[in-house]
Amino acid sequence: MAANKHIESGILELYIAGALSEKENEQVYRLIMEYPEILEEVKEIEKSIATLTSHVAPKNVKGSFKDILIQMLQEKEDSAKVVALKTSKRNWVTYTGWAAALVVGSTLILSLNKNANLQGQIESINEAKEQFEIQLDKTNSNLAENKKLLAVIRSKDIVTVPLQGQKVYPEAYAKVYWNKDSKNIYLDVQGLPDPPEGKVYQVWSLKLDPLSPTSLGTLDDFATNENKVFTINNPNDSQAFGITLEPAGGSKTPTLDQLYTLGAV
């Protein structure tokens, strides 16, 4: 199940492209280690991209592995020659020459090293910057959402109804912000615990005398709703609101011994 979620997300395709951050790459690597079906999927994606890219290659390419071997050998020979020169006997002019070359050479290597280090630093800074930008983007949209909520709560047409925790879970609480004009309630359920597996919270509008409940629906995405505020349409002339825990899918009538919070208007 969990593996499937990752497969469907499209992250593996980006992984093959090399389009993920270092951190994400390591996450995917861990997933590959954990789930054989993810490794299989990665291989399939890789195969399709390899096939596609290979067909973009020019036809009748002349190069072969031999050319590469030759170049590898040549590079080896070149470095061997330098060593040979160093060990042969020379007069002092050559020695000073080599000494100078050595100084210049090692300075060069040092600065190259330094350069490589700096390059590495730049890369990691860029990476961090990218993460921050993504974070900022998220924060901005959260902020916009929160501002919207605040505006709703502050509006003068709003009726606020606190819902108190009941016997089954006394610490629970919730709040209803009811706009009678727009016939919407904004339900803040920050104070409810995560529902157990297979269960779901159901919201009820209640008439008190005689007690008659009307379902306002279930809070299906409770776990994923980050600010835990739900907007629900309520055309009823409610006198109270209640929240019960019901089997997934909800119930026709409230299971009263699973009443988590209740509050009168």
Add this chain to the structure above:
Amino acid sequence: MQLESLVKKFKTKDVKAFESLYEMYNESVQGIVFNIVREQTIAEEITQDVFIKAWNNAESYSEKKGRFFTWIINIARNAAIDKTRSKNFKNNSRNLDAEIFVDILENHDSLDSKTDAIGIRNFVSKLKETCIKVIELLYFKGFTQKEVSESLDIPLGTVKTRNRNCINELRIMLK
């Protein structure tokens, strides 16, 4: 031999393993490079350099950071892009940015029977414009998810889902 053990041997500078990897990915590297430089001789030169570079940096490759294929096509893209930026690059006057991989597939004069059989050309002609762009940027040009999102002006998450749908279509086509 299994890819995993080939890569392991490659890291210890095993020439035979390197040759097998070359046979597996040489054409892909060639395709990536050719798509960027559009010159067969130059593309062949760069491809050779790419594999030499891979060989010389074999120890630095780590499977934790990504697949070998991803690593080598990344070297390929960088080498090819470096070339297009060098002063003596002949194709300077051409607007290479405007050219995408489908041009090559559609214009291969000598499309071999293999290509026809698996219907790559067919695939490309059916592929949506949006898919072509996403695939070009992600796989051929090496853009990050964020760069693709900015370049095509679509949300980050859409890059992920759209690309997955496109690759799914490709996979069905290749089956």
